[in-house]
Amino acid sequence: MFSLFRSSKATPDLSFISVDMHSHLLPGLDDGLQEMEQTIQYVKELQQLGYKKLICTPHILTGVYNNSPQTILPKLELVRAAFAENNLDMQIEAAAEYMVDGDLESYINDGLPLLTFGKNFILIEMSYAAASSNIEQIIFQLRLKGLQPILAHPERYIYYMSNQTQYERFVDLGCLLQINILSLLGYYGEASKDIAETLLRKNMVSFIGTDMHHDNHLGALKKLASKKSFYKLFESIELKNKELLS
Numbered sequence: 001m002f003s004l005f006r007s008s009k010a011t012p013d014l015s016f017i018s019v020d021m022h023s024h025l026l027p028g029l030d031d032g033l034q035e036m037e038q039t040i041q042y043v044k045e046l047q048q049l050g051y052k053k054l055i056c057t058p059h060i061l062t063g064v065y066n067n068s069p070q071t072i073l074p075k076l077e078l079v080r081a082a083f084a085e086n087n088l089d090m091q092i093e094a095a096a097e098y099m100v101d102g103d104l105e106s107y108i109n110d111g112l113p114l115l116t117f118g119k120n121f122i123l124i125e126m127s128y129a130a131a132s133s134n135i136e137q138i139i140f141q142l143r144l145k146g147l148q149p150i151l152a153h154p155e156r157y158i159y160y161m162s163n164q165t166q167y168e169r170f171v172d173l174g175c176l177l178q179i180n181i182l183s184l185l186g187y188y189g190e191a192s193k194d195i196a197e198t199l200l201r202k203n204m205v206s207f208i209g210t211d212m213h214h215d216n217h218l219g220a221l222k223k224l225a226s227k228k229s230f231y232k233l234f235e236s237i238e239l240k241n242k243e244l245l246s
């Protein structure tokens with residue numbers, strides 16, 4: 001008689017995403033994970049969920065998270081060594097999540113090396129309080145340098161809620177969009193959920209990322225991954241995450 005009831009549960013399987021390109025799993029660099037043991041545990045859990053490769057993107061925000069290639073790349077090597085010690089077979093890379101501000105503009109103008117992944121992709125973000133005044137200029141300058149900007153979690157910039165044509169403007173300028181997977185659960189509120197679903201429906205989403213920082217995110221991800229309705233959202237969507245497999 002139980003077969004009369006359609007279950008809303010699914011077996012967690014995020015292998016259709018395969019590559020996570022936005023996370024804060026490198027320990028002790030920002031507001032993400034702090035200890036190597038945590039990193040190992042999270043990576044095991046993400047592997048069980050179906051991820052094959054992880055690209056870690058610590059924040060770079062001067063005065064708050066003073067990261068650079070000099071802090072991030074040696075930490076990546078430590079994590080790789082810990083993987084080997086733990087017999088953990090998972091591809092891991094590092095780039096960064098650059099705040100769009102005057103400092104990023106200086107890095108670009110001064111020709112400093114920027115952390116990218118895949119085909120010259122660079123992940124950028126803005127404050128949740130207000131848009132960066134130089135966002136369009138930064139997109140333009142990055143593209144001029146042959147880099148492909150990806151705007152992190154556009155659905156969380158709810159100051160665009162009443163003017164969603166701004167997202168089309170970013171895409172027209174050549175910026176790709178990456179939504180956070182947990183937005184689809186409503187983790188960041190209904191407004192972000194609505195915008196994320198709208199962007200997906202309009203086929204404007206190139207990447208989906210975990211933006212994994214802590215236990216609440218991991219718990220929510222497992223919950224989302226066991227919902228049948230989540231997988232339905234992607235039935236006619238072609239994400240670029242898998243293109244990052246190598």
Ligand SMILES: [Fe+2]
Nearest residue numbers: 022023097211
């Ligand atoms: Fe992030």
